[in-house]
Amino acid sequence: MSKETLGFQTEVKQLLHLMVHSLYSDREIFLRELISNASDACDKLRFEALENDDLYEGQTDLGITLSADKDGRQLIISDSGIGMNRDDVIQNLGTIAKSGTADFLSNLSGDQRKDSQLIGQFGVGFYSGFMVADEMIVETRKAGEAQAIRWTSTGDGQFTVEEIDKADRGTRLILKLKEDAAEFADDFRLRSLVTKYSDHIPVPVRMFKADDEGNATTELENVNEAKALWTLAKSDISKEDYQAFYKHIASDWEDAATWAHNKVEGKLDYTSLLYVPKRAPFDLWNREAPKGLKLYVQRVFIMDKAEEFLPLYLRFIRGVVDTNDLSLNVSREILQNDPQVQSMKAALTKRALDTLEKMASKDSDAYQAFYEQFGEVLKEGPAEDFANKEKIAGLLRFASTLDNDAKQSQSLDAYIERAGDEQDSIYVVVADSHANALGSPYLEFFRKQGKEVLLLSDRIDEWLVSHLAEYKGKKLVDIAKGDVDVEKLGSKDDADKLKAAAEDAKDLLARMQAVLSDDVESVRVSGRLVDSPSCLVVNENDMGIQMRRIMEASGQSMPASKPILEINPEHALIKGLDAEADEDRFDKVTRVLLDQARLAAGDTLEDAASYVRRVNELLV
Numbered sequence: 224m225s226k227e228t229l230g231f232q233t234e235v236k237q238l239l240h241l242m243v244h245s246l247y248s249d250r251e252i253f254l255r256e257l258i259s260n261a262s263d264a265c266d267k268l269r270f271e272a273l274e275n276d277d278l279y280e281g282q283t284d285l286g287i288t289l290s291a292d293k294d295g296r297q298l299i300i301s302d303s304g305i306g307m308n309r310d311d312v313i314q315n316l317g318t319i320a321k322s323g324t325a326d327f328l329s330n331l332s333g334d335q336r337k338d339s340q341l342i343g344q345f346g347v348g349f350y351s352g353f354m355v356a357d358e359m360i361v362e363t364r365k366a367g368e369a370q371a372i373r374w375t376s377t378g379d380g381q382f383t384v385e386e387i388d389k390a391d392r393g394t395r396l397i398l399k400l401k402e403d404a405a406e407f408a409d410d411f412r413l414r415s416l417v418t419k420y421s422d423h424i425p426v427p428v429r430m431f432k433a434d435d436e437g438n439a440t441t442e443l444e445n446v447n448e449a450k451a452l453w454t455l456a457k458s459d460i461s462k463e464d465y466q467a468f469y470k471h472i473a474s475d476w477e478d479a480a481t482w483a484h485n486k487v488e489g490k491l492d493y494t495s496l497l498y499v500p501k502r503a504p505f506d507l508w509n510r511e512a513p514k515g516l517k518l519y520v521q522r523v524f525i526m527d528k529a530e531e532f533l534p535l536y537l538r539f540i541r542g543v544v545d546t547n548d549l550s551l552n553v554s555r556e557i558l559q560n561d562p563q564v565q566s567m568k569a570a571l572t573k574r575a576l577d578t579l580e581k582m583a584s585k586d587s588d589a590y591q592a593f594y595e596q597f598g599e600v601l602k603e604g605p606a607e608d609f610a611n612k613e614k615i616a617g618l619l620r621f622a623s624t625l626d627n628d629a630k631q632s633q634s635l636d637a638y639i640e641r642a643g644d645e646q647d648s649i650y651v652v653v654a655d656s657h658a659n660a661l662g663s664p665y666l667e668f669f670r671k672q673g674k675e676v677l678l679l680s681d682r683i684d685e686w687l688v689s690h691l692a693e694y695k696g697k698k699l700v701d702i703a704k705g706d707v708d709v710e711k712l713g714s715k716d717d718a719d720k721l722k723a724a725a726e727d728a729k730d731l732l733a734r735m736q737a738v739l740s741d742d743v744e745s746v747r748v749s750g751r752l753v754d755s756p757s758c759l760v761v762n763e764n765d766m767g768i769q770m771r772r773i774m775e776a777s778g779q780s781m782p783a784s785k786p787i788l789e790i791n792p793e794h795a796l797i798k799g800l801d802a803e804a805d806e807d808r809f810d811k812v813t814r815v816l817l818d819q820a821r822l823a824a825g826d827t828l829e830d831a832a833s834y835v836r837r838v839n840e841l842l843v
């Protein structure tokens with residue numbers, strides 16, 4: 224077949240354009256990315272050859288060779304891995320965008336500095352070669368197949384594919400270096416980059432030995448340790464090694480925030496190395512995005528994103544699990560049902576939570592930074608993982624009336640400590656924004672009494688509260704629900720006053736109730752209001768307004784349940800209403816009070832036009 228020219232897929236094209244034109248700093252990471260790919264290719268061959276020895280073609284050595292020609296400004300990275308056939312090449316290196324590419328591109332701001340950071344987070348992969356090369360040439364032959372393929376591109380819109388002869392299996396990648404990237408053909412520079420980034424990938428990286436004059440000979444030597452990092456003793460691993468390995472497996476430009484490395488022997492037999500990243504990947508909220516740990520069985524790579532080893536709410540954890548408890552021909556189906564995997568999942572979950580606890584207690588700034596990235600994911604935990612509910616809850620942080628700050632930095636433990644033994648509840652208010660939580664009428668009485676309330680305004684918060692009934696024996700109480708115990712929170716005197724006020728307002732309540740009988744279950748005098756005239760509450764076990772809105776938005780039909788309207792008889796508006804003889808005005812004001820209470824609760828008005836009309840009529 225003759226040479227064929229093909230166009231890159233649109234999103235790949237955009238990505239390449241950015242790579243070529245926007246990335247000038249940290250270019251050296253291209254080497255880590257390309258060595259990672261070569262190492263993955265060796266892993267894949269080792270795995271596939273378990274079932275079919277012939278794939279080795281009599282050549283069982285797996286490794287990577289770097290050869291550089293400084294004068295010719297060229298770097299060659301060869302591997303004896305799985306290789307690619309024509310279809311693989313076309314798909315992998317041009318026409319199929321990695322999942323999330325579109326997401327990623329839509330996140331770009333146009334600000335080159337910010338965007339190049341984003342590219343970093345994206346995991347730049349193969350195309351990062353174009354940061355340093357004018358042209359890339361891939362010559363590759365798939366293990367067990369006869370025909371080899373050459374792919375070439377200069378990183379503009381197109382690439383070519385043609386058939387070639389290649390005796391040895393695997394991939395040879397030739398980088399024609401840019402004029403300002405000649406350093407990457409320098410022997411010394413390459414060696415130091417390999418040690419820096421790829422010391423502990425599980426395959427050897429080799430380079431040609433230099434003779435006494437510094438000229439390359441034809442003899443190869445290993446330049447990296449080539450021992451899978453997780454198999455080493457902790458005491459033999461430096462921080463830098465851990466970080467470099469993290470970047471290798473996570474394709475992250477930044478260091479990890481922390482990690483946990485453990486060997487477990489006994490009933491279960493596995494080694495795990497779990498990392499907590501510093502920054503959320505842009506596809507954290509994409510439910511379809513692949514996630515999970517790199518799985519090895521007896522040192523042999525099995526699969527990249529095994530999601531069976533951690534719960535969904537810990538999907539941001541990256542790392543490796545290597546076990547002797549599974550067979551080498553384990554499949555995804557087996558993983559899903561294997562009791563050993565279940566036990567490992569339980570143990571790894573606990574390990575990950577312990578790691579977060581340790582980070583929280585040792586370095587609260589680092590934990591705060593972590594929480595800002597991943598807190599919302601962690602909040603899925605109590606609903607998903609009953610067994611670890613309390614442990615997860617201890618890791619959560621919230622905004623609070625303590626400082627009214629939007630920053631979520633208060634733990635439940637700190638709240639309980641401030642509240643003292645006598646207080647048997649943790650008070651929370653749930654709203655659709657921090658500003659709405661802060662201005663919520665439900666807070667008024669609590670503020671007056673100096674009782675701290677946690678301010679919840681993430682989308683997931685009401686879901687969280689509905690799954691976290693209590694923490695360390697203290698009930699979590701949504702202060703927009705049920706009755707407030709005025710006597711307990713305030714004083715006997717407050718309670719008596721409230722009773723008397725309710726008695727005095729009997730007629731008013733009945734009049735209002737008659738107007739609103741279709742909309743509310745009842746109208747009553749409020750113990751929680753100080754400054755506002757009215758608010759809406761639901762019964763203790765009813766669904767809150769935020770949750771109801773989310774459920775309705777997702778198309779679920781909700782059981783009809785009416786809220787309760789509470790009024791503040793001390794408020795001038797309510798006093799005026801009580802004295803209102805004109806039934807038409809009474810009707811209008813009452814309905815306006817209800818709509819305002821709805822708005823303050825974060826609800827929307829079904830009939831906003833009528834509300835506006837009424838207010839205008841009253842204003843005139």
Ligand SMILES: Nc1ncnc2c1ncn2[C@@H]1O[C@H](COP(=O)(O)OP(=O)(O)OP(=O)(O)O)[C@@H](O)[C@H]1O
Nearest residue numbers: 260261264304306307315346347348349350394474
């Ligand atoms: N040396 C190689 N040998 C065999 N296949 C390769 C090689 N390099 C790349 N590939 C194939 O091309 C695909 C795309 O590579 P690329 O580096 O862009 O993404 P990735 O490796 O899947 O993701 P990431 O870089 O984020 O880990 C790989 O998944 C792999 O299938």
